[in-house]
Amino acid sequence: MKKEKLLDLLNEMTLEEKIYQLVQLSGEFFNSDDMAIGPKQELGITQEVVDNVGTIYNVFGAENLKKIQDEYMKKNRLNIPLVFMADIIYGYKTIFPVPLALGCSWNPELVEKSMKVVAEESAVSGIHVTFSPMVDLVRDPRWGRVIESTGEDTYLNSIFSSAMVKGFQNNMEPDKSIVSCVKHFAAYGAAEGGRDYNTVDMSERRLRQDYLPSYKAAVDSGCGMVMTSFNTVDGIPATGNKWLLRQVLREEWGFNGVVVSDYAAIKELIDHGVAENEEEAAQLAIEAGVDFDMKTGVYANNLKSLVEKGIIKEDIINEAVLRILELKNNLGLFENPYRGADEIKEKLILCSENNRKLARETAGKSMVLLKNDNKVLPLKKEQKVALIGPYADSKMLLGMWAFTGDSTSVVSLKEGLENKVGAKINYAKGVDILEDYSILGSMAKFIGAEQQEDFNSEAAMKQALETAANSDVIVLALGEHMLQSAEGGSRADLSLPKHQIELMDKLKETGKELVLVIFAGRPLILTDIQHKADAIIQAWFPGSEGGNALADIIYGDVNPSGKLAMSFPYSVGQIPVYYNHFSTGRPERPSDNGSRFRSRYLDIPNSPLYPFGYGLSYTEFEYSDVKLSKDKLTDNETIKASVIVTNVGEVKGEETVQLYLQDVKGSVVRPVKELKGFKKVVLEPKESKEVFFDINVEMLKFFTGSMEFKAEPGRFKVYIGKNSAEVHEAEFIYQ
Ligand code: GLC
Numbered sequence: 001m002k003k004e005k006l007l008d009l010l011n012e013m014t015l016e017e018k019i020y021q022l023v024q025l026s027g028e029f030f031n032s033d034d035m036a037i038g039p040k041q042e043l044g045i046t047q048e049v050v051d052n053v054g055t056i057y058n059v060f061g062a063e064n065l066k067k068i069q070d071e072y073m074k075k076n077r078l079n080i081p082l083v084f085m086a087d088i089i090y091g092y093k094t095i096f097p098v099p100l101a102l103g104c105s106w107n108p109e110l111v112e113k114s115m116k117v118v119a120e121e122s123a124v125s126g127i128h129v130t131f132s133p134m135v136d137l138v139r140d141p142r143w144g145r146v147i148e149s150t151g152e153d154t155y156l157n158s159i160f161s162s163a164m165v166k167g168f169q170n171n172m173e174p175d176k177s178i179v180s181c182v183k184h185f186a187a188y189g190a191a192e193g194g195r196d197y198n199t200v201d202m203s204e205r206r207l208r209q210d211y212l213p214s215y216k217a218a219v220d221s222g223c224g225m226v227m228t229s230f231n232t233v234d235g236i237p238a239t240g241n242k243w244l245l246r247q248v249l250r251e252e253w254g255f256n257g258v259v260v261s262d263y264a265a266i267k268e269l270i271d272h273g274v275a276e277n278e279e280e281a282a283q284l285a286i287e288a289g290v291d292f293d294m295k296t297g298v299y300a301n302n303l304k305s306l307v308e309k310g311i312i313k314e315d316i317i318n319e320a321v322l323r324i325l326e327l328k329n330n331l332g333l334f335e336n337p338y339r340g341a342d343e344i345k346e347k348l349i350l351c352s353e354n355n356r357k358l359a360r361e362t363a364g365k366s367m368v369l370l371k372n373d374n375k376v377l378p379l380k381k382e383q384k385v386a387l388i389g390p391y392a393d394s395k396m397l398l399g400m401w402a403f404t405g406d407s408t409s410v411v412s413l414k415e416g417l418e419n420k421v422g423a424k425i426n427y428a429k430g431v432d433i434l435e436d437y438s439i440l441g442s443m444a445k446f447i448g449a450e451q452q453e454d455f456n457s458e459a460a461m462k463q464a465l466e467t468a469a470n471s472d473v474i475v476l477a478l479g480e481h482m483l484q485s486a487e488g489g490s491r492a493d494l495s496l497p498k499h500q501i502e503l504m505d506k507l508k509e510t511g512k513e514l515v516l517v518i519f520a521g522r523p524l525i526l527t528d529i530q531h532k533a534d535a536i537i538q539a540w541f542p543g544s545e546g547g548n549a550l551a552d553i554i555y556g557d558v559n560p561s562g563k564l565a566m567s568f569p570y571s572v573g574q575i576p577v578y579y580n581h582f583s584t585g586r587p588e589r590p591s592d593n594g595s596r597f598r599s600r601y602l603d604i605p606n607s608p609l610y611p612f613g614y615g616l617s618y619t620e621f622e623y624s625d626v627k628l629s630k631d632k633l634t635d636n637e638t639i640k641a642s643v644i645v646t647n648v649g650e651v652k653g654e655e656t657v658q659l660y661l662q663d664v665k666g667s668v669v670r671p672v673k674e675l676k677g678f679k680k681v682v683l684e685p686k687e688s689k690e691v692f693f694d695i696n697v698e699m700l701k702f703f704t705g706s707m708e709f710k711a712e713p714g715r716f717k718v719y720i721g722k723n724s725a726e727v728h729e730a731e732f733i734y735q
Pocket of ligand 1: 087131183262263487
């Protein structure tokens with residue numbers, strides 16, 4: 001429909017009909033006949049609202065959504081279609097690795113390709129919009145939602161943000177695309193104490209320098225929607241923050257899409273203490289620029305009276321309604337309310353062999369080899385393996401935000417190994433993931449992740465030790481429960497549970513070589529156990545093809561290439577620990593010989609156990625010194641920086657060469673290094689390649705003392721290497 005027609009449509013709408021377009025409800029209102037007494041009354045909304053809402057979310061299936069759309073359109077006086085949204089974060093039926101794992105691939109092209117698959121599976125199932133990507137910068141693994149982010153670096157997050165938006169929106173082909181809603185705007189990942197929904201408070205400089213760029217990357221890549229975050233931004237909750245939503249997002253960045261609140265976040269303005277009641281909450285949010293209200297009756301029950309009392313103008317409602325009509329129009333819903341929904345294609349495409357194959361490739365690129373002493377990996381097929389642990393044959397490899405996934409079709413590690421060797425693998429569970437499932441609350445039952453049976457028994461332990469005794473090598477699969485991670489999954493103790501460590505200790509006593517595979521949605525604290533394993537693979541929650549991808553790595557068909565997108569703390573006490581920190585006035589220096597009066601701990605090192613950018617390969621790469629084409633940079637030139645990388649090992653491998661810069665002195669303090677580029681290089685044994693980077697003035701810009709975004713003349717250091725801690729350096733002057 002032409003834009004002017006949308007204005008005509010808007011003018012035909014009553015005030016009530018406009019307001020109902022600003023309400024989003026979830027599936028239970030449309031999936032069953034419990035509307036009479038269901039959550040509707042909890043929200044204090046009428047059937048008329050339900051019949052006229054603008055959008056619903058988390059309802060799935062082509063046939064089901066077509067039926068809902070048909071019934072809805074019959075009741076809607078002006079024939080305005082529903083828009084169907086959903087939390088399809090990293091997979092619909094074929095589930096890819098969780099985003100923190102995807103970040104470790106350092107492969108935006110592969111991730112974009114993967115999100116295109118996600119988009120196609122979603123589109124043919126009737127979905128129009130996804131609440132993804134989540135691009136919150138994260139520096140605190142106590143926060144359960146680090147699982148949904150691509151990590152601690154602004155530059156890497158921005159690259160993945162753009163790749164995911166492009167993958168989802170895929171040129172807006174009706175049966176291959178979904179509109180992307182970037183979230184959570186803004187800085188939700190900085191919740192104090194890593195405690196979900198907690199206060200966020202930082203300088204505008206840090207917000208703009210570190211946290212906002214990944215959202216802007218999504219906007220610059222054309223994302224159609226933005227979701228507000230639960231947290232405060234400089235004392236005002238994002239969902240009521242006019243500066244954030246109007247000045248930054250719309251005026252500075254030129255975003256003209258739709259802004260949705262996070263779940264009940266408008267109503268939560270009351271609990272935050274910036275709204276006395278729902279009417280004030282409605283006023284604050286609509287004036288801040290939140291276009292629609294997810295899952296509360298605040299807009300539905302208050303906007304009309306606010307207009308009638310003259311507290312807000314109808315224009316501000318018209319502005320929001322027009323953006324939602326434009327979203328529906330951009331989706332082509334006025335011409336085809338079903339868009340890409342297609343039962344036939346659904347059967348052909350969902351979890352297809354090709355899609356699973358891509359999920360397997362992506363998972364293999366997202367896992368990180370943290371340790372491999374004496375080249376215990378890759379295993380040989382003739383070795384007798386004892387596969388032990390609570391994750392050894394588990395299918396709970398999808399992470400929490402994959403409830404549309406099919407866990408029964410997940411390939412477990414045991415199945416993956418047996419597929420690979422073509423024979424039964426000796427297996428014993430040993431212990432369960434948790435000893436006490438009550439910490440998971442009712443959610444465990446809801447998603448069928450409750451305790452299977454009591455495995456924490458003498459007999460189970462005995463069987464595990466016997467299995468290990470009759471083997472050449474132990475593969476031990478441990479980790480956190482998937483519900484200990486993700487939303488509401490904040491934890492203060494990030495060590496593996498004692499009963500899992502006890503199993504590991506007993507297996508270690510057998511003297512067999514031990515390969516540890518960790519399943520988790522966050523960096524766990526591995527400091528006290530890493531010396532007990534000969535090799536460690538961080539598998540994350542690897543998705544539908546997790547077991548096959550792990551088998552590819554364990555038997556060497558895939559040479560691991562993943563690099564950490566988030567630091568692994570040495571101790572919880574270090575958090576937040578991240579590579580691009582400031583120097584401080586008393587930086588710890590080896591020459592201090594442990595002097596007391598330096599920025600250090602008495603009991604632990606400052607550096608993480610494994611740093612940002614770290615990841616091993618089955619081969620080794622050596623780096624030459626950094627070469628610069630010149631040592632002075634001016635505004636319109638570039639400096640070519642290069643290193644020669646050599647594969648000095650025995651097998652072919654892929655290396656991610658990382659470029660960091662340091663602004664040695666600025667009008668404000670600057671990080672000791674910042675990622676500014678990376679390049680992948682594949683080298684045969686003994687092969688060398690010169691890897692080049694162009695350094696330009698854009699890379700030097702930052703928010704200066706006067707909050708201008710520009711570069712300042714002075715000395716800069718160039719660091720190039722295999723991770724943020726192992727680098728070669730050079731220097732140049734920017735004039
Ligand atoms: C949740 C999450 C958000 C999600 C939304 C809808 O609370 O914060 O990421 O998209 O609600 O489920």
